[in-house]
Amino acid sequence: MKNPVQQDLLRKKVPPDSFGFETTAELPQLWKPLGQDRVLSALNFGLDVESHGYNVFLFGPPGAGKQTTATGVIEEFAKKGAVPDDWVYVFNFEEEEKPRAIALTPGLGEEFRDGVAHLVQWLIEEIPKVFQNELYIKEKEEVFRKNQEAKNEAFQSLEELANVHSFIVQRSAEGLALIYGKDNEPLSPDDFEKLTDEEKGVIQRSRDILQEKLRETINLVKEIDQQMQESLKELDNRYAMSAVGQEFFLLEDKYKGFPRVIQYLQALKKDVLENIARFRTDSRDGPPIPLLPFFPRDEGPGELVKRYKVNLLVNNKGLEHAPVVFESNPNHHNLLGRMEYRAQYGTFFTDYTQIKAGAFHRANGGFLVLSAREVLLNPFAYEAMKRILKDQEIRMEEIGEQYRLISTTTLRPEPIPIRTKVVLLGTQWIYYLLQQYDEDFHKLFKVKGEFVSEMEDTDDNRMCYAYLVANQCAREGLIHFSRKAVAYFVEEGFRMAEHQKKLATHFLGLCDLVREASHWAKIAGQSVVDETHVKKALDQIKYRSxxxxxxxxEMITDGSILIDTEGTVVGQVNGLSVYDMGDYAFGKPSRVTARVFLGKEGVINIERESELGGRIHNKGVLILQGFFGARYAQRVPPTFGASICFEQSYGGVEGDSASSTELYALISAITDIPLRQDIAVTGSVNQMGQIQAIGGVNLKIEGFFNTCKAKGLTGTQGVMIPQANVQNLMLDEEVVKAVNEGKFHIYSVSTVDEGLEILTGMTPGTANEFGDYPEGTLNARVVSRLERFANQWKKLHTD
Structure with missing residues (x-):
């Protein structure tokens, strides 16, 4: 029989002796990404470039280890970065709704917060004591005494002038009044009427003079009282500063290198002095809450000092290098921070102390890793992220403000400048969708890195597998692998990659296999994972799915689904399909049939006509027709109809891997030459008659082998695959054993003619220079039958 695949090509073996250790416990914990050189190059470049817009988008299939690889590389890169500043928000004494942001060197934020808190506590405790000091009381009494003397002097001057003009100055609840009198007795209205007009005129002129003097005296008294208040304020401030001025000086001296801190402390000192009276109440909690909750509460010292608190937004005291932040729930608030509210008097209030940091705050000066899918799923998050990257500052805003019908007063915190490198993790289609439809995307994410699904089979990459096992076991406390187990683990990497020269880089699947093999070793009471435990894990993964x-x-075995594994049949051949369930895939044979009749319909694809055929499958059928016409219809046009069908297929057919199978069935139907049913076929065909590679070759072979085993192995059964797929063979050991024992066979073909010879046992034949095939060959019989169809058609239409 032609073209049997050599037994050593059915499965690539990895010698355990190729590893220089007994168990992975001997290996150092080296973290090495699995074959992601392009990703590492892109990531290191993007992290190193400081220009605006050089953020990174890493994409690859799920389970490729994007997050693990990205965080591993970034954390190593971050060790070269300096610890960024702390950030605090403080009260803005000029514009209350616009809290001020202050940057401090790492660790000083906490010290500044505690220092101001200590200062405030000192104010509350020491200022009331100062005002109980005897010296203060004496100086205050002296101010009052001088005030009283000055006012008495002013009133005395007024009274003396009034006496000169025979007026009396009377004091009442309404104020001062000028009354004309004689001998220090007020003149009655009746006596006043008895005076002459000349006397009344003199009195009125005197009254006008005194009225002017009265106004001057009242103004003077007001000035004296104002001077007293200023003196009292100066006295209060002087004594208050004598108690707490040193505390202010110490803080200002400590933070003299931070101008914004000095500005804040000076504003705080000014506010304390302007509100010094509130510290003299001896009530830190303010007066009792009114009976009506909607009445505002008077501020005592306890209420006043709330605005002296320092809101430590970002504290980088514990960091040793630039921060690396991964935000698993990147909604708007978690990215930009939030302003929390508290209930009070039946409504909600907020202030600058309720401002909470977001991921961008914590990653400022470092690196932020986000899932692109999660960012896009959270409303407003993607646009907020872009705005931050474009403006290079974090501007906190309530997302509900833009949707309110009535504008309300709320906080507008001062924006914080950022220097953050963002790394987005996603899939290929998300990356290209954003690139296509978002005009800002390529401006903000100029670096891309694509995770590959496989890597070259080299000694270094095989050791990467070993290091992966060692790290996984050490990190999660798993049982270490023997070198035999590692060798079989590497073989599974070949199988996952479906290539004898490639190793899979599916990080999640490989890590899960390590965990499950360790579990079965633990169940077996073993101290080292052996290859049997790896096989057990693989068997159990399969059993669960x-x-x-x-x-x-079972349906094939009991005849519910018709599959022949013996004998020969005209126009019928076993094709091979892969059923992909998402987390599990397997191969099964499918019966492909063809029927031929006289007509002009050509090849009828029943799957397409019933709308069960996919576009690629339909394309494969059209290519089949192109090859058939080019080879066999050079002398006479096709005058036949043929229907091709996947029997008992109700869920749709996609892919072109059965196009050669359909061609074999069609040629068999035309020539009445039977095809072997003990050989299953897979492979696509091009218009030149070459058999092309297909996917899932191992699953397809194993699927037909399991069917033959269930129905009984005869020693003649096997599978015919494209020659190009031999390098993809990583068959189950049971199949390899059956082939070695001659119970099952694998054939490789590169042309349609090679496949026809295996299925029919006939020589296909090669056309001579005139296009004629040798007598007795299969191709000659095809041409002969087509000519017969043409003659019958001509005769029918001539008659």
Missing amino acids: DYLEKLLG
Whole structure:
């Protein structure tokens, strides 16, 4: 029989002796990404470039280890970065709704907060004591005495002038009044009427003079009282500063290198002095709450000092290098921070102390890793992220403000400048969708890195597998692998990659296999994971998911699904399909049939006509027709109709891997030459008659092998695959054993003619220079039957 695949090509073996250790416990914990050189290059470049817009987007299939790789590289890179500043928000004494942001060197934020808190506590405790000091009381009494003397002097001057003009100055609740009198007795209205007009005129002129003097005296008294208040304020301030001035000086001296801190402390000192009276109440909690809750509460010292608190927004005291932040729930608030509210008097209030940091605050000066999918799923998050990256500052705003019908007063915190490198993790389609439809995307994410699904088979990459196992076991406390287990683990990497020269880089699947193999070793009471435990893990993974595979196998065995594994049949051949369930895939044979009749319909694709065929499958059928016409219809046009069908297929057919199978069935139907049913076929065909590679070759072979095993192995059964797929063979050890024992066979073909010879046992034949095939060959019989169809058609239409 032609073209059997050599047994050593059925499965690539990894010698355990190729590893220079007994168990992975001997290996150092080296973190090495699995074959992601492009990603590492892109990531290191993006992290190193400081220009605006050089953020990074890493994309690859799920389970490729994007987050693990990104965080590992970034954390190593971050060690070269300096610890960024702390950030605090403080009260803005000029514009209360606009809290001020202050940057401090790492660790000083906490010290500044505690220092101001100590200062405020000192104010509350010491200022009331100062005002009980005897010296203060004496100086205050002296101010009052001088005030009283000055006012008495002013009133005495007024009274003396009044006496000169025979007026009396009377004091009442309404104020001062000028009354004309004689001998220090007020003149009655009746006596006043008895005076002459000349006397009345003199009195009125005197009254006008005194009235002017009275106004001057009242103004003077006001000035004296104002001077007293100023003196009292100066006295209060002087004594208050004598108690707490040193505390202010110490803080100002400590933070003299921070101009914004000095400005804040000076504003705080000014506010304390302007509100010094509130510290003299001896009530730190203010007066009792009124009976009506909607009445505002008077501020005592306890209420006043709330605005002296320092809101430590970002504290980088514990960091040793630039921060690396991964935000798993990147909604608007978690990215930009939030302003929390508290209930009070039946409504909600907020202030600058309720401002909470977001991921961008914590990652400022470092690196922020986000899932692109999660960012896009959270409303407003993507646009907020872009705005931060474009403006290079964090501007906190309530997202509900823009949707309110009535504008309300709320906080507008001062924006904080940022210097953050953002790394987005996503899939390929998300990356290209954003690139296509978001005009800002390529401006903000100029560096891309694509995770590959496989890597070259080298000694270094095999050791990467070993290091992966060692790290996983050390990090999670798993049982270490023997070198035999590692060798089999590497073999599974070949199988996952479906290539004998490639190793899979599916990080999640490989890590799960390490965990499960360790589990079965623990159940078995072993101290080292052996290859049997790796096999056990793989078997159990399959067992948990292969219910449908077993069910279809039983239906084939009991005849519910018709599959022949022996004999020969005209126009019928076993194709091979892969059923992909998402987390599990398996192969099964499918019966492909063709029927031929006289007509002009050509090849009828029943799957397409019933809308069960996919576009790629339909394309494969059209290519089949192109090859058939080019080879066999050079002398006479096709005058036949043929229907091709996947029997008992109700869920749709996609892919072109069965196009060669359909071609074999069609040629068999035309020539009445039977095809072997013990050989299953896979492979696509091009218009030149070459057999092309297909996917899932291992699953397809194993699927037909399991069917033959269930129905009984005869020693003649096998699978015919494209020659190009030999390098993809990593068959189950049971299949390899059966082939070695001659119970099952694998054939490789590169042309349609090679496949026809295996299926029919006939020589296809090669056309001569005139296009004629040798007598007795299969191709000659095809041409002969087509000519017969043409003659019959001509005769029918001539008659």
